[in-house]
Amino acid sequence: MVRAASLPIYAHQIAKSYGRVRALDQVDLAVRSGEFLTLLGPSGSGKTTLLMVLAGFIRPDSGSLRFGETEMIRVAPHKRDVGMVFQNYALFPHMNVASNVGFPLRLRRVSKADIAARVEQALETVQLAGYGARGIEQLSGGQRQRVALARAIVFEPRILLMDEPLSALDKQLREHMQIELRRLHDKLGMTTVYVTHDQREALTMSDRVAVISQGRVLQLDAPRRLYEHPANRFVAEFIGESAFLPVERTGDSFFHDGHRLKIRDCPVVDGNCLLMLRPERLQLLGATAPDHLNILRGTVEQVVYQGDSFQLQARLADGSAVALRGVSTQDAMATLPRPGAPVMFGLAPEDTVLLADERRK
Amino acid sequence: MSALNADELRRDAFRERLALFGLTLPALVLVTITMILPIAWLFSLSLLADDGSISLENYRRLVEQPSYGRIFATTFEISAAATAICVLLGYPLAYLLSQLSPRVANLLMIGVLLPFWTSILVRTYAWLVLLQRHGLVNTWGIELGLWDEPLPLVYNPGGTLLGMVHIMLPFLILPLYGSMRAIDRNYLKAAANLGAGPIRAFWQVFFPLSLPGLLAGSTIVFILCLGFYITPAMLGGGKVIMVANRVANDVELFFNWGAASALGVVLLVATMIVLAVASRLTPLGRIFGGHGP
Numbered sequence: 179m180v181r182a183a184s185l186p187i188y189a190h191q192i193a194k195s196y197g198r199v200r201a202l203d204q205v206d207l208a209v210r211s212g213e214f215l216t217l218l219g220p221s222g223s224g225k226t227t228l229l230m231v232l233a234g235f236i237r238p239d240s241g242s243l244r245f246g247e248t249e250m251i252r253v254a255p256h257k258r259d260v261g262m263v264f265q266n267y268a269l270f271p272h273m274n275v276a277s278n279v280g281f282p283l284r285l286r287r288v289s290k291a292d293i294a295a296r297v298e299q300a301l302e303t304v305q306l307a308g309y310g311a312r313g314i315e316q317l318s319g320g321q322r323q324r325v326a327l328a329r330a331i332v333f334e335p336r337i338l339l340m341d342e343p344l345s346a347l348d349k350q351l352r353e354h355m356q357i358e359l360r361r362l363h364d365k366l367g368m369t370t371v372y373v374t375h376d377q378r379e380a381l382t383m384s385d386r387v388a389v390i391s392q393g394r395v396l397q398l399d400a401p402r403r404l405y406e407h408p409a410n411r412f413v414a415e416f417i418g419e420s421a422f423l424p425v426e427r428t429g430d431s432f433f434h435d436g437h438r439l440k441i442r443d444c445p446v447v448d449g450n451c452l453l454m455l456r457p458e459r460l461q462l463l464g465a466t467a468p469d470h471l472n473i474l475r476g477t478v479e480q481v482v483y484q485g486d487s488f489q490l491q492a493r494l495a496d497g498s499a500v501a502l503r504g505v506s507t508q509d510a511m512a513t514l515p516r517p518g519a520p521v522m523f524g525l526a527p528e529d530t531v532l533l534a535d536e537r538r539k
Numbered sequence: 540m541s542a543l544n545a546d547e548l549r550r551d552a553f554r555e556r557l558a559l560f561g562l563t564l565p566a567l568v569l570v571t572i573t574m575i576l577p578i579a580w581l582f583s584l585s586l587l588a589d590d591g592s593i594s595l596e597n598y599r600r601l602v603e604q605p606s607y608g609r610i611f612a613t614t615f616e617i618s619a620a621a622t623a624i625c626v627l628l629g630y631p632l633a634y635l636l637s638q639l640s641p642r643v644a645n646l647l648m649i650g651v652l653l654p655f656w657t658s659i660l661v662r663t664y665a666w667l668v669l670l671q672r673h674g675l676v677n678t679w680g681i682e683l684g685l686w687d688e689p690l691p692l693v694y695n696p697g698g699t700l701l702g703m704v705h706i707m708l709p710f711l712i713l714p715l716y717g718s719m720r721a722i723d724r725n726y727l728k729a730a731a732n733l734g735a736g737p738i739r740a741f742w743q744v745f746f747p748l749s750l751p752g753l754l755a756g757s758t759i760v761f762i763l764c765l766g767f768y769i770t771p772a773m774l775g776g777g778k779v780i781m782v783a784n785r786v787a788n789d790v791e792l793f794f795n796w797g798a799a800s801a802l803g804v805v806l807l808v809a810t811m812i813v814l815a816v817a818s819r820l821t822p823l824g825r826i827f828g829g830h831g832p
Contacts, residue, residue, distance in 0.1 A: 235728055255731040256740075268729035272747045281743075282733035329733065 184212040184369040185246040185336040192231055192241035194393075201227045202238060203393035209371060210385075214363050216372045218380040219390035220416070226341060228390070229373045233339055234258050245337060260337040261330030261368070265345060267322045269314045275301070275325050276310030282333040300332040301325075303362065320351045327359075331366060338363075338370045344379065356382050377417045381405065389413050411533055414454050421500045423453040423474075425532060432532065435496040440472050440527040454531040457489065457503035461524040462514075471524035476500065478515050490514065492521050578807070585800035597801035607785075607802075611809075614781040617696065617771070618764035621703040622711075622757050628704070629711040630753065636712075637719035648716075655709040663773050666702045667693060670774075694776025702770040710763060711756035718752025719745075751821040758817040762810050782806045 187209040194202040201224045209215045217225040230236040231243065234255035243251040250258060269278050276297050283293045301307050304324035309317075317325065323343060330338060343359075344352045360383045363370050374380055380387045381401040388398045389412075397409040408414035411422065425432050425439065427449060432439045434453060460474075467473045476494040483506065490502045502523060504510055515521050588596040601607045632651075636644045654662060669675050670693035677689040692698055722745060730740035768783035775784075782802055789799035 233728075233732060235731075254736075255728070256734050256736050258732075259734070260732070262729070262732045264725050264729060266723070266725060268723065268725035270726060270729070270744055270748075281730075281735075285734040285739065333734070 183336050184367055186211040187232065187337065187369060187371065188242075188244040189228070189232070190242040190244075192228065192238050192243065194227060194231065194236065194238040200393045202231070202241075205241070205393070205395055207388060207395060207398070209369055212367050212369055214360065214370045214372065214383060214385045216374060216380040216384040216387045217390055218374060218377060218387050218416075221375060223390045224393040225373050225375075225390045227393075229339055229341055229371060232337075232371060233260060233262050259333075259335055260339055261333070261335035262339040263323075263326045263330050263341065263343040265342045267326040267343075269322055269325055269329070271314050273314070274310065275306070275312045275314070275317070278314070278325060279310075279329045279332050281329065286333060296332055297328075300328040303331070303365075304328045319347050320355065323347065323355060327362070331362075331368070334368075336368055338368045340370065340372045342373055342375070345374075345376075352379075359383065381417070389416060391416075407531065408454070408533065411452065411536065414531075414533060419457050419501065419503075421455040421457075421498065422533075423455065423494070423498050423500075424496075424535070425451050425453050427451065434474075435494070437473070439530065440470070441530045441532065442528050450535050452533045452535045454533055455500055455525065456529070457501045459525065459529040460500070460502040461526075462490070462502055462504060463522040463524045467522060468524065471526055472530065474500065474523040474525065476521055476523070478517050478519050478521050480517055481514055483511070488514070490521070492523075581800045581803050584796050585804050587797050589795075589797065597797045598805075600798065601801055601805060610780055610782055610785050611805075613779065614765060614806075617700065617703070617779065617781060618761050618767075621700055621707060621764050622761045624700065624704045625707050625711045625760050626753065626757055629708055629715060629756070633712050633715040633719055634749075636716050637722075641720075644716075651709050651712055654705070659706055659769055662706060663702055663770050666698070666705070666774060670698055670701075693774050694778060696775070696779050699771050699775045699779045702774045703764060703767060706770060707760045707763060710759045713756070714759065715749065715752045715756045718755070719749050722748045754817060754821045758814065762813060765806060765810055765813075 187207070189205060189207040192202050192205040192207075193200070203224075205224075205228060207228070217228060219225040227236055231238050231241075234250070234253060238251070241251060242249065245258075245260075270281070273281070276294075279297045279300055280293045283296060288296070297310060298307065301309055304327050306321060306324050306328065309321070309325075314322065314325070323346075326343070340359075344355050347355060356379055372380075372383065381404075384401055386398060386400050387404055389396045389404070391412055397404060397413050399407070404413065405417055408417060414420050414422075423434050425434050427433075432441060432451070432453075439453065461471070463471075463473070474494055476492040478490060478492050479499075480491045482489045482491070486506060487503050488506045488511065490504070491499065492502070493499055500523065585597050586593050586595070588594040636647055639647070667674070671677070672689045672691075674692070676692060680686050681689070726744050726748065727740050730744045731737075735743060765781075766783050767781060768787065771779045771781045772784050772787070775781075780788075783806075786799045786802050789795045789802065
């Protein structure tokens, strides 16, 4: 298939309430042309509602939605011309693979010969060439996923929507399909909005990720920025693992448990704040405490072996729980301190992230 | 020496099977007494001639007398017409119910089921009260000046059909509604997303997916109609004679058990052929609640 033209999406002040529950709370979202953007959030956050508004299946209470220059908010779903992959694929059980994929083309009155050619081409794109005559029942979960994708892209929509398309697959297939979906997006170039509750999936696939909670977009950033600079505690907790230490501010200096912190840059937060600790950014120190690091002292509570890595859980002097993750080399495993033993962690200034403490203002 | 515990495990499995068989035994006995034995008796009666000898006399008469052929033709015609009318009335109703929220649909379903729970005899008499020469409909029609002479609303094929459709409608709606409810809403969303307006989404996606339920419902209605007795007897006024009515006449008026049994056997075979054809077209077992292959 050729690279399709793509369109940017502008959602402006989209609101939708169910009774007193605000499913979408004045959401603004701009998706760039050709971008792979993921809506990430826990269940009930409103991410699927937002996708359904884009597809036209849910009518919002108010707001504006433009695809490129065209206002779409009142346009019926069948006139929106967007491709969509449903969570359970929604392949028509009374049609074979070719009829499913050809369905949107038949509706668009494409000639029979063209339909056959384009269906075969779409199936080839998803690596299912020659599967046209199969029944849907005969396909595995991964194959159904591909057919659903072929059906969503065969009419060359300029926008592609995906609603947790990989959630029904087992872990290995899911990770394989993540790479493949991303490769396909790079090849076809259509603007893609992807919904998932799996933060790793979001980080793996997306150009940018919108973290959604309680009907609002909390942060919209590239994966790395999202992980390194979460906008608040919710984002920091939802993406990756993290522990938080209370920090007191005196002028431009920050203190944890009486020790002055060496930080990367002065945060914009006022008053008291939190120091975010990612388990893989902590360093396990021996007897000496290097000057350039922040030093945290505590007692080992538990060591958990997880195959490729280990997790060491400890409690600091002020009672905070922290965790350290390391690569489980033979050396590292042999020299780990036992539960109950004192332990010393180091944190580089460039790895410090200070967040506003919404609970202690 | 045999493998560890193999004999004991085999004996346990055998005992389990025996226990299961013991549980099904009452049902088996019941079916034998109430179904298999009467049918065998019916079949043997049909093979007895008037003088008590074994012959195909009764079946020969079925073929030779044109009146029997007419009765079978009438039976199939009326049943087909009743089924067709049930489909035309029942499909939109089942569709409407399937699109409502389950709570509202269940409430409306009571409207379908209430007559279903009322005696057929009572319902048929009710139609008689409404439709006869000096019934409610004719009295009001004349009083309102809509027509001058009482209309022949009953004691004819039309009246019979009306009564039959009324009684049969729930048998169509229940399986049809069930299969419509089972259609995933996402199919229709997918159809819309791919560019199908509501009408095309209905005909190309919803309707084909509802066909198994429709076929199951119409098969039940058609088969029940084939053996219908009370309604044609009461609303047909002697002008609508279906197989069951002729069976009753043969027994009650002519004491001809041989002829009645032969009719019964032929009707049974015809019904089984209809069922066999229908189950070829759709997995009826799954819709009637069994577990299909």
